[in-house]
Amino acid sequence: MPINEAQLDTWSRQGAVKQSRDTYASIKPVLESKDAPYAGKTFQTFLQGSYANDTNVYAESDVDIVIQLDSIFYYDLNSLPEPRRAVFRQKYPDAVYHYSDFKRDVIAWLSSKYQRVKPGKKAVFVPGGNNRRDADVLVATQFRRYTDFADASNERYRSGLCFLLDNGTRIENFPKQHSANCTTKHQNTKQWFKPTVRVFKNMRNHMVREGLLPEGVAPSYFVEGFLYNVPDANFGGSYNDTFVNCFNWLNKADKSALVCANGLQWLIRDNTPTSWPSQNCQAFLNAARDLWNQW
Numbered sequence: 001m002p003i004n005e006a007q008l009d010t011w012s013r014q015g016a017v018k019q020s021r022d023t024y025a026s027i028k029p030v031l032e033s034k035d036a037p038y039a040g041k042t043f044q045t046f047l048q049g050s051y052a053n054d055t056n057v058y059a060e061s062d063v064d065i066v067i068q069l070d071s072i073f074y075y076d077l078n079s080l081p082e083p084r085r086a087v088f089r090q091k092y093p094d095a096v097y098h099y100s101d102f103k104r105d106v107i108a109w110l111s112s113k114y115q116r117v118k119p120g121k122k123a124v125f126v127p128g129g130n131n132r133r134d135a136d137v138l139v140a141t142q143f144r145r146y147t148d149f150a151d152a153s154n155e156r157y158r159s160g161l162c163f164l165l166d167n168g169t170r171i172e173n174f175p176k177q178h179s180a181n182c183t184t185k186h187q188n189t190k191q192w193f194k195p196t197v198r199v200f201k202n203m204r205n206h207m208v209r210e211g212l213l214p215e216g217v218a219p220s221y222f223v224e225g226f227l228y229n230v231p232d233a234n235f236g237g238s239y240n241d242t243f244v245n246c247f248n249w250l251n252k253a254d255k256s257a258l259v260c261a262n263g264l265q266w267l268i269r270d271n272t273p274t275s276w277p278s279q280n281c282q283a284f285l286n287a288a289r290d291l292w293n294q295w
Helices: 005-012 018-031 082-091 099-113 175-188 193-209 220-228 239-252 278-294
Strands: 043-048 063-076 124-126 135-151 154-164 170-173
Touching: 005 193, 005 239, 018 043, 018 063, 018 099, 018 135, 043 175, 063 099, 063 154, 082 135, 099 124, 099 135, 099 154, 135 170, 154 175, 175 193, 175 220, 193 220, 193 239, 193 278, 220 239, 220 278, 239 278
Parallel strands: 063 135
Antiparallel strands: 043 063, 124 135, 135 154, 154 170
C-alpha cells in the first residue's frame, strides 16, 4: 500500500537550522581573518548545499561552506570563435597565484585554528565542537563560462566556481544559480517544492538504512535537481498526490533532456563528474517505487 500522508508529512519537515547557522557564523570569520596567508587576495565565503537551500533533513550533519578566490578565475571558451579566444588570452595573461596555492594556504590556516582538519577528495573537513557541527569547506576559484568576448569591457559569461581534484580534473558548478532557481521553483509551486525535496531525501535515507538502496547512489544535489525538472502543476494538493505525480512524471521523462537545478549543466550523463550516472538514477527510481508499493 502507498506510504501514508502522516509519514510523508513527517519526512517533509526541515531539519535543525540553528546549529548550522552557528557553525557558519563560527567558521566564516576564521576564513576571512586578516591574518590568513591569503588575506591580501579577493575572495568570498558563502553557504551551499542543503542548508543554504532549506532542503536539509534531520539526518544531515555536515555544513557545506565555500571559500572562493576571485583574484583569479578559470574559464571555458568553447563557445567563442578562435579570434575572440585570441583577444581574450591577450587581455588575461596567466596568473602567478594559482588554485593550488590558495588551497594550500586555506588548509594550512584551518589546520592552525582547528584540530583534526582533514583534506578530502573535494572539500576540507573541519570537525565539529563547542556546539559547532562538522563542516566541509570547499576551496574554489571563480569560474567563467564565456558566451562572448570583444574586450575586457565588453564580455559576457556565466559566473560560477570550480575546483581541481588531485588528478587535475576540473569540477565546475554554479551554486548561486542553483539556489536562486530552487527558490523560484519553490515560489512557483506555492511552497511545495522544498518540502517535496525533503520527502524524497528522507525516503532515500530510509531506503539506505533498510538496505534497499546502496549509499551514495542518490546524492542530495542530484535528487534536488531531479525534482527541479518536474512541471509546477505536479506539486500540491497533498504529499501523497505530489509524490505520485512527480514520480510518474520523472519515470516517464526523457532523462537525457533533464538539467541540473542551476540550468547550466546536464543532470543525467555517464562518465561526467558533474552529472548523475543513468544507472544510479534508475536504481533510485526503482527503489522508491518498490518502497511505495511495499510500505
